[in-house]
Amino acid sequence: MDAAEFRRRGKEMVDYVADYLENIEKRPVYPDLEPGYLRSLIPNEAPLEPESYEDIIKDVERVIMPGVTHWHSPYFFAYFPAASSYPAMVADMLCGAIGCIGFSWAASPACTELETVMLDWLGKMLQLPECFIAGTHGRGGGVIQGTASEATLMSLLAARCKAVRRVQAINAKKSESEILSKLVAYTSDQAHSSVERAALIGAVMMRKVPTDNHYAVRKEMLKKMVEEDKAAGLIPFYFCATLGTTPSCAFDHLTELGPLCNEENMWMHIDAAYAGSAFICPEFRPLLNGVEFADSFNFNPHKWLLVNFDCSAMWVKERADIIGHWQIPLGRRFRSLKMWFVFRMYGLKGLQAHIRKQVALAKEFESLVRADKRFEICAEVVLGLVCFRLKGSNELNQELLKRITKSREIHLVPCQLSGRFVLRFAICARSTESHHIQQAWQHITQLTFELLQEASH
Numbered sequence: 431m432d433a434a435e436f437r438r439r440g441k442e443m444v445d446y447v448a449d450y451l452e453n454i455e456k457r458p459v460y461p462d463l464e465p466g467y468l469r470s471l472i473p474n475e476a477p478l479e480p481e482s483y484e485d486i487i488k489d490v491e492r493v494i495m496p497g498v499t500h501w502h503s504p505y506f507f508a509y510f511p512a513a514s515s516y517p518a519m520v521a522d523m524l525c526g527a528i529g530c531i532g533f534s535w536a537a538s539p540a541c542t543e544l545e546t547v548m549l550d551w552l553g554k555m556l557q558l559p560e561c562f563i564a565g566t567h568g569r570g571g572g573v574i575q576g577t578a579s580e581a582t583l584m585s586l587l588a589a590r591c592k593a594v595r596r597v598q599a600i601n602a603k604k605s606e607s608e609i610l611s612k613l614v615a616y617t618s619d620q621a622h623s624s625v626e627r628a629a630l631i632g633a634v635m636m637r638k639v640p641t642d643n644h645y646a647v648r649k650e651m652l653k654k655m656v657e658e659d660k661a662a663g664l665i666p667f668y669f670c671a672t673l674g675t676t677p678s679c680a681f682d683h684l685t686e687l688g689p690l691c692n693e694e695n696m697w698m699h700i701d702a703a704y705a706g707s708a709f710i711c712p713e714f715r716p717l718l719n720g721v722e723f724a725d726s727f728n729f730n731p732h733k734w735l736l737v738n739f740d741c742s743a744m745w746v747k748e749r750a751d752i753i754g755h756w757q758i759p760l761g762r763r764f765r766s767l768k769m770w771f772v773f774r775m776y777g778l779k780g781l782q783a784h785i786r787k788q789v790a791l792a793k794e795f796e797s798l799v800r801a802d803k804r805f806e807i808c809a810e811v812v813l814g815l816v817c818f819r820l821k822g823s824n825e826l827n828q829e830l831l832k833r834i835t836k837s838r839e840i841h842l843v844p845c846q847l848s849g850r851f852v853l854r855f856a857i858c859a860r861s862t863e864s865h866h867i868q869q870a871w872q873h874i875t876q877l878t879f880e881l882l883q884e885a886s887h
């Protein structure tokens with residue numbers, strides 16, 4: 431493909447993408463396939479001779495699309511959203527064209543500098559304390575990670591390093607391995623699995639803090655565990671708080687937990703992977719109160735802020751704590767271009783409108799559920815996630831979800847809350863409107879009607 435063909439094919443691809451997204455709701459949201467479907471559809475080996483572009487494009491519809499779960503369908507309500515917008519997509523094309531590996535300032539000054547400034551812009555949108563903003567007198571700053579999992583791991587490794595140095599400053603004879611064997615990290619029993627994985631990779635112990643009946647960590651529970659561990663000769667060094675847990679979007683009590691972590695010399699990291707985007711709205715910003723006590727904070731603009739995957743924003747209070755290991759890979763893509771395009775084309779007001787609209791849709795769905803006495807709401811609806819279930823057994827709810835999945839008209843995933851099987855309904859696609867919510871609910875109630883009829887016979 432030379433430049434002339436690229437111009438032609440590139441424009442065709444833009445049309446294909448726009449058609450795909452404009453008509454996405456006509457496609458079944460979830461594939462109807464068995465695992466292993468793809469291998470038989472393509473050759474066993476790469477072609478020896480070049481193939482034509484036409485042949486490849488034909489295979490996109492034949493091989494790929496049948497196996498796609500359409501995350502940007504307005505009928506997709508599973509997991510948490512994956513952000514998508516046209517400004518981010520065109521910026522990504524430019525990122526591909528520049529194709530730099532921005533591992534140092536000299537390797538591509540614009541890549542390094544735009545990232546720092548975009549993290550400042552975003553930090554200011556969230557009203558982060560000045561100490562996290564690079565272009566101030568503070569000693570902090572932001573960096574783009576690929577995922578929240580990487581941000582958690584980076585924070586844990588930085589905290590581990592700091593804890594080892596602190597212990598050795600008092601007792602120089604203690605070996606690093608001896609100290610590591612005594613370090614304990616903590617997180618909520620509702621935390622994402624990536625937090626536990628960070629401790630596994632960091633080779634430190636991690637304890638799960640039981641949550642209250644709103645699925646949130648409170649100070650007393652953490653304090654009790656920290657005291658027990660200190661009495662046993664262990665060294666508490668890290669706590670990962672969650673704002674917006676994956677199962678139910680619960681919020682740990684930062685204003686209680688933060689001072690405790692500071693008193694105990696424990697690094698506090700905040701994982702707000704999904705919920706963080708909402709904090710750009712003044713009405714949701716109080717959920718972030720207590721961030722001033724944190725050593726690091728992270729959320730995913732690639733979940734809910736219209737910046738396509740991957741773009742996970744992380745800030746630290748002390749750059750010096752993570753210098754030398756800002757990230758796991760050496761190479762970095764020019765991801766801040768996506769933020770720059772999106773922030774400028776939507777403006778803060780446009781981004782806030784997106785969040786508010788999706789929260790309102792979740793509230794709309796919540797009202798539909800509450801109005802139907804066969805169902806119950808299982809956790810407070812704060813942002814764009816509704817946890818609900820049929821009153822009755824776990825088996826009944828499992829069967830309902832099985833039928834929903836099989837119908838392929840809408841897509842949801844479950845979670846466990848207090849041992850109960852719960853359906854999660856997350857507002858995901860940018861194109862989801864009220865009529866999609868109404869239709870989704872109609873579909874759920876129709877399947878429920880059939881299920882309960884059968885159960886009563």
Ligand code: PLP
Nearest residue numbers: 577578579622674675676701703
């Ligand atoms: N933390 C929370 C609270 C999440 O909900 C998720 C994913 O949904 C993650 C972390 C993992 O995010 P990532 O895929 O960016 O690592």
